[in-house]
Amino acid sequence: MRAVNTDLRSPFFQGIIEQDAAGNVMAINPVAENLLRLNQQALTQHTMQSVWGGKLYRSDQKQITKEQHPVFIALHSHMPSSCIAYLYNSEHFQSILITSIPILDPETLMPIKVISTLLDVVALQKTDNVAQIQLHQLEAIERISRINLQAGTFKETLHSSLEALLDIFDCDRAALIYPCDPSAGELTIPMECTRPEWPGAFDLDLNVPIDNDTAVVLQACLDNAGPVRYDALSFHSVPRQIKEEFSVKSQLMLALHPKVDKPWGLVIHHCDKPHVFTNEELWLFDEIGHRLAESLSSLITLRNMKESEERFRTLVENAPEAIFVLDVKSNRIIDANENAALLFGRPRDELIGSNYLTLSPGVQPDGQSSSELACRFVNDTVAGETPVYEWVYQNSRGNHIVCETRLVKLPAAGKELIRGSITDISGRKQTEAQQQKFSMALEQTADAIMITNADGIIEYTNKSFEAITGYSLAEVVGKTPRILKSTGPTQNQPAFYEKLWRTIKSGEVFNDVLINKRKDGSIYYEEKTITPLKSAAGEITHFISTGRDISERMRTQEYLQFLAHHDVLTQLPNRVLFIDRLEHAIINANRNNSMIAVLFADLDRFKFINDTLGHDTGDLVLKMVSGRFISSLRSGDTVSRQGGDEFAILLENIKSTEQITLICEKLLKSVSQSMLINEQELFVSVSIGISVFPGDSLNPQVLIKHADIAMYRAKESGRNNFQYFSPEMSSRAAERLTMETSLRKALERGEFSLYYQPQISLHGNNLIGFEALLRWQHPKKGLISPLQFIPILEETGLIVPVGEWVLESACHQLKQWHEIDHELHLSVNISNRQFNDRNLEEKFHSIIRCSGVNPACLELELTESLLMMNPVKTEQILNSFCDIGIGLSIDDFGTGYSSLSYLRRFPLDTLKIDRSFVRDITTDVNDAALISAIIAMAKSLQLTVIAEGVETHDQLEFLRGLDCEMAQGFLFHKPLPAFDAGRLIK
Template identity: 35%
Template sequence: MAKKDRTSYRRKVRQHQVSGRLKSQLVQAQREIDALTHQRERFARAVEASNLGLWEWDLQSDAIYHSHFEQIFGYQEDEVPHFMGNLQPFVHSEDYPKLRRALVDNLKGYTDQFRCRFRIQHKSGAWRWIEDNGRVVEREPDTGRALRMLGTRRDISDEQERHERLRLAWRVFDVSTEAIFILDHAYRIIFVNAAFTRISGFSKAEVLNRRFLEIYQHVTSDLVEHYRQIGQTLRERGHWEGELEEQRKSGEVYPQWLKVYAVPSTYTNEYHYIGMFSDLTQRRQAEERLTYLANYDSLTGLANRNQFRDRLHVSLNHARIYNQKVALLHVDLDRFKAINNTLGHEVGDALLKETAQRISACVRDADTIARLGGDEFVLVLKNCRHYDAVLSVGQRIIEQLKRPFILLGHELLMSASIGVSLFPDHSRELQVLINQADMARNRAKQLGGDNVQLYSEDMQDGSLERLRLERDLRQALQRSSLQVYYQPKLCLRLNRITQAEALVRWPHPQDGMISPGIFVPLAEETGLIWALGEQVLYESCCQIAAWCAQGLEIKVAVNISAHQLRNDKLVDLVQKILAETQAPPHLLELELTESCLMEDASATRDIMHRLRNLGITLAIDDFGTGYSSLGYLQRFPVDVLKIDRCFLQEITSDEQPGTLTRAIVALGHGLGLHVVGEGVETAAQIAFLRRLHCDFAQGYYISPPVPATEFVQVLQDWQQSRAQALAP
């Protein structure tokens, strides 16, 4: 090939090779451009999706590039052309100084990073929390003056709000008066608050990363088992709550109310446990103090009147069940009032305390001694076998009290009058037994004091007087001269008189109106109570029917004694009277005392069921003064509870607590029973019962017992006069 041709060929080959390389480089360059464009688009989409504002500040021209500007601030960029250099109008006045300091420090090179959280006012007027992060990325080589900054900006308002809520929650957690702790999945303590250290006595360092059983000085097998049961309950139910006896660091055992909750982890299958407990020591002490004050005499430390009645009631019920005897001794110091008035109350109080100690030394620990008030004491002696043994105790008391008292520089010579009654020889009723002991005490006083008298029937104002009253009562029953009065019951919901209690009255031709407290016990003792009860029941049912004929539906409650309830003929008698008088059964209510229910409970329950089957209702009278057991309320078919008048006597204004009354009303309603408040004498007492949602009120404030001829007028007068004044 000619030389010229070869040269031309080589030139063409080189040109082809160069062209190929250029094409390859162009293709590669295009690929890189495409990849870069793709990455930029992805980055732009990521920034857009992140709600993260990117900004670039050219400090030479004061030009700003800012993404998401309107989204974060609400402004168009052209509305705030010099944003970075003119932030002050938008930033909260409390935050601007720290923002300016952080920005200047970075511009001057004092810090490598500009970082600040501040509040800025959105165009809407709302304050928003903003977080800025940035730094200077270009400086003038000679002077170091900042030329360009880059950074990010984000709205952290929601995050800040969550943080604030968490801070507040944590603060509440730490300052709570309840001790709070957190356990990990292995029951190790990982956090305790200040109350935990205060109540337990352990510091945080002493308990962290340890189990409870590892920090106590004394760990018993019972404690280990109890903790195991708590752990099992937490695994099964997720929570546990109850009372524990726990140990302080000092080793002291204290009552604690503990609540523990299992909290599942959001990342693993493990649980944490949050526990809260409170120290019940002060509450327990306060409860014990209140219980003591409610049941014991503060001067002598003996049982008070309330506790005495409760213990006597329990003793009588026990004696009924086991066929035992109970003795009641009523002790009264002779001439105490004269000593108290002459030497002063300080000497009188000292005498009463010493008297209580001497009486206590004369009886067994199992017996009950109480101070009724003033200089009167009572003793309940259980399981007494002989009269002589009881009188011997009384004589020992008299001998002890005869010994000189040396008190505050005074030597006193004392004596006592003691009356004794026995269950069941003298009576089977609690109040009657108390009255009999009191009558025997009065007889001892009448005989000059310094002696013991056993109750006998001739003490009922003398045997002749008693015989005369018995004869007259028989004649009154034969002639039907006893009268039935009716005391209205106010329905507190309707503010209307809708019920009444039938109360027997005896207008004696010579002695005037004789108290039921005299002739009713006499009727019980002489066996006349059945005839008396039958007459009252018959008259009451006749009156129910008469009122119905007048268009008045008045429910009437009739008292039934223990003697009547023990009579197998009671159900037949009630059924017979209802049939003869045509009185609607639902308008008849029978009131029973608590002690009635406890004698032969099985037979009593059967009779009560048979009475209920007739369509009448049954009420427990004077609830709270006797046995007052939730158990018998559940066992016996009862419809109504009547709160004894003594519980309302403490209510002199509608702002007083009346704790026991509240409890009885709540108990009655919880068992589905109606509740009647007896002995209402003031408007405040009615207002108090109404606030408790008590169903009925009865007492002299509404009306005293009145004859049937006056009852309708009382009903009308109530509606016209007091109803409006007491309307809720």
């Protein structure tokens, strides 16, 4: 606001009055004294109601009240106010335009004074031309003042003001420039308004570099107290670039000086035709500019305050700590962020307004009163301190929370406010307690513990480390773990150590098996886990290594794994490993929505080579064909030998059948090339059958079967070709749906029954028990194979109620048989789906208890894959069965999970050798060696072995020769109904 000026140079005189925030007159110029017929001394004697010595009236002759007076409005709204009022004197009513503008304190934004301008409207109207001009000026000023009085946003107020300028000066473009500073380097256009035919010249809020011409214009504005004109009568001309680019014919520009921030620039353009600015227009532009500057002062201050408040609120809301604001006088929380509500377990609106002292238990852990101690910290904060202390709070559920609290006094007029920041350190306190236990556990654990710094220098080893490696702590401190490095194949690969260091330096845990060397030079396998340790700042400071000597286990496991999953002759995966990979491929294909193909390949007339050239030559042919298969396939594909001259190939990530066709053509061409064996040239060919997932089947065994069928079709088609499997999909789907529908009613209709296959002791040739097998007697189709309906039971979940029925029926049957032979055992299978039932233990215990059967005579058969689905949960369930005497058996041993660690972990009693290994033990050296190893391993682990699928006397004698304890199979008896099985017992 400009100061009161008695040297008026405007086209007409205006009265000016300056008053303080209470309305007391501080200064008045002669024009105002003349208009009001009073001097300053007389004015100071009047109240706000009768300010300036007379009553003011509206145009309807109603008296203007105190609250309607522009001075009152300006002081209370903090914004300019104006009106046309009528003052009564002895002669007539006199009309006066009153405009009151508050002057705000930059820090508190409270009014410190108000300045009012008075114009005699009637006097202005006594002349024609001058009066019209002056009335236009009055209306323009009142219009701008009215816009500034409206409670609009920053942008809205600027836009409305510029729109008014277009109308007031009949110009084509009006804009605000920020900053009006030639040294700023860049400027922006916060707001611009134009006539429709003259579109905007500037992009709003875009940074525009200040060139030399623009800098000259800006400097001219700063150097002039009033507007700078660019027209035919001025000393300045519009810069050529601006004139041409924005079609400027005339320009009027003024520097605005708000009380905060840098100067702004106000500019209007005439673009249609040149315009010569009159003195009245220059004066009016100057007056409007000053009013806009005053408005900008308030708007910028309010905007800055709002942005500051929003930034503060954002910081508080997004702070990781729980933050609250406390009113010291009332001890009540007047604000809190969402983290505070979460910490105390209360809705935010409920937390706000609550008493701060109620958020703590009665006493703190040291026995001191929470309220007394809290008041002491609050008083210290009010006194200017910033206390940081550990405190126990209590949430809405009554749980205690250990926290770190920081109090800070907030600036506030007339109030004492404190901001509190709370960090939950319960986890940290627990960690400190656990560290004590951890240090004790390190010394007492059976694992070898080694701690190194971030560079790998050994700082600590425990006693188990010395027992395993032979090195004492004193011998290894300051050295690196390379002291244990052996010449094993894994450790000689640089990529191994690169992966190790890359893993642990990235903060991840490293797990692997290492081949290390003891102090005495002996080699041992170590199951190693290396875990990075981080500081509070997140930096890795140490590595902790735990190791376990697994040498014996690894030797056995490596041998068994190779025999169980590979063909000895070709080194290819065998059928067990192939099925495992096929199952995983199906899972991945489902996840990735891709295709896989199974190829079943059989060498044409290979028997002729064996019969004429001998088995040694045949073996060499198989090896060479294996190599040609591998070289013709992609790196991710799998080739396996199924037995004899049969191979199965798995193709993953297939995009189309055309891709499969190209691969098969490549295989046929590769195999058919001549081969030189023992200086004799041979030619072989291959027939290939193809099945595709998911089109041909979702089941791995069925996919192999379909590929096998297609292979025989290829042979029937002349050999040395390939054929795709082509089943009738609609009929097969309908048949499966019908079977599923029938299965859903089979249990309640009593269509299920149990058959019992005898289990024979090979030592005494006597019956020792049975395996209970589920059968389904369909009312129309007769006896259905379990291979057909059990997978459907698994998929639909019906296996759970059916499995309970099986166990219940088997237990009641065993109870009856115990009246004849109380030592008779019975094995019952548990499916994977059934094992995952959350109520499994409760149901099984209830069934066994209700049947009255001796649990020691009952054995549950589980698959290897079932055991490893959730080892922790599985171990808990198996231990509960073991506790009541139930025996546990691994069914189809050797066909499932590739690790044998579960044999030591779980409380197992029996291993059942899968029939697929027993079938060829007298003709296949691989199967014979595998069964021999399984039996030897089982005996070393004190496990009983039973072989299933024994069908010939040669198989029986072979198993007896290996000291296998039990067997079952068609050689002894096929599965029997309960009645026939009971006759065997008698």
